[in-house]
Amino acid sequence: MKPRHKKISFIALAVFGLSAVTLLILNTFSSNIVFFHSPTDISEGKAPINQTFRLGGMVKDNSVKHNKDGLKVSFTVTDTIKDINVTYKGILPDLFREGQGVVVQGKLLQTGEFKADQVLAKHDENYMPPEAKAAMEQAARTLLLPKK
Amino acid sequence: MIFQKYAAPKYFYPLAGKCLPWFGTLAILTICAGLYLGLFVAPPDYQQGETVRIMFIHVPAAWMSMFIYAMMAGAAAIGLVWKIKLTDTFITASAAIGASFTLLALLTGSLWGKPMWGAWWVWDARLTSELILLFLYLGFMSLHSAIDDPRRASRAGAILLLIGVINLPVIHYSVEWWNTLHQPTSVARIDGPRIHSSILTPLLIMAVAFKLFYVSVVLIRMRSSILDNEADSRWLQEQGA
Structure with missing residues (x-):
């Protein structure tokens, strides 16, 4: 192995190892990180x-x-x-x-x-103008009507 | 190789000088366009009303905070392996910009949180991991400046940056892994963005604008740092004075 390759694999291994450790720790304390x-x-x-x-x-x-x-x-x-x-x-x-x-x-x-x-x-992940919301509600109503 | 040539300050300095006006002009134009579209043209949100406009600064700033950190960490890895001096110039030039974007994201988020959530700050996973990112930036800057020997300073800084990379996926996935008050991802979703195109367009323009701004400022900072470090070198004296 060239010294440079050695260095690359060492860095990759170190970052990988640390991520694994962090993941395990976060997984263990998962219930404490929960906001609600x-x-x-x-x-x-x-x-x-x-x-x-x-x-x-x-x-x-x-x-x-x-x-x-x-x-x-x-x-x-x-x-x-x-x-x-x-x-x-x-x-x-x-x-x-x-x-x-x-x-x-x-x-x-x-x-x-x-x-x-x-x-x-x-707040949820949906962002839209009021008109789009109104149009969606309108569409939902027309979809629901025939069922009733 | 062409890249290796431009890793030398002697060639990078004039190249950066040539690129700078282009990036700078484009940054100003896109920021003006994005702000105009975001603040005046985009419609108010059906739930949040006009407060949604804070997002046009907040979200791109938060993206930049992570993007710049990823850039710095990438440069740190390259610097450790290939021992290129220019990577350290790039990293130190980026750090303050990244920290500023992180602070901007936290502050604008706080301004949005008070009217919308009812709280300036909560200790949920998203907010806390973004605050840790700010501390990583500040920690890197103080560590780098605390060590006198520039080679040891860049090595120690690079190692700190690489360790901190773990925080990036934690920030991104925090809203999926845990219950948070912060809303889930709206844009980078497998099933497509959950933002109406009239709001999404200015948001994406602002994201491009902030990237162009970052490139412009980082080039300016790198150039001045090269002037500082290479003040005695022959190529600089031949070129300028």
Whole structure:
């Protein structure tokens, strides 16, 4: 082997080895890197009880109820399999709406209700102008109509 | 070989000088075109409204932060194996630009996050790994400048850069591997981009513009660093003074 080839293979081997080690470490700590738990995780007992953690999912349609005093709000977070009721007192972010992703931080109460002290809206990967969205909804409606 | 010839500062310096006006002009033109299309022509997003326009800076800056690091690491590997002095000139010229783009991506992301998510900063995998990238840039720059012997400095810096390469796939795949608050990839997807063409076009123009800007600035910085290092050499004295 030429010294240069030796060097190349050494660098390649070192980078490969380090990547493998990192991958193993990340894999091991995977559950700690997770930013939020889904309602299914909670029902399976994977989420910590009596401790602050984050719950993530979709805001269920027609579940958002604003309290009369204005700041209190309750809604249901779902991952389409399990639902969890959330109560929150504070200002909601711009993107918070029904059918959209949400991450709430707080505690799970004994009653099974989640008391949030922070609500973060999660954006999805779709970007389009309002007209395109309207056209898509129109197309979806015409597709659905004959079935009814 | 033609490439080997231009790895010598004597030939690289005038070549870079000839290329610079072209890259510089194109960079200015594409930045103006991209910003105009992005800020005035592109429609608002159906969910985010006008705030979506931050993306035209944020996303290309984040791409650049990873692209420049990959370039530096590639040059570091070449430098270690073939012992070409010019790679170190290129790496040190790139570092501050890469760090600036990383900072720009983090800051613009933060400005977007507050109104959209409801938080300036969260410790999710995407944001944290991008912050680590900034620390890698800063770590490289301080390590390189802390060692006096230029050959040892470039060796140590190159090794640090190569170790840090691991962070690049972690940044890219963080949104797939773990639950994150940051949204998943919209553009580089197997099933095609999830961005409407009216928003995607200015985004891609800005991405090209930032690359041209990077090439222009790196050429300027490399030229001045060559002037610095080769001040006493014969070819330079013959050419300039």
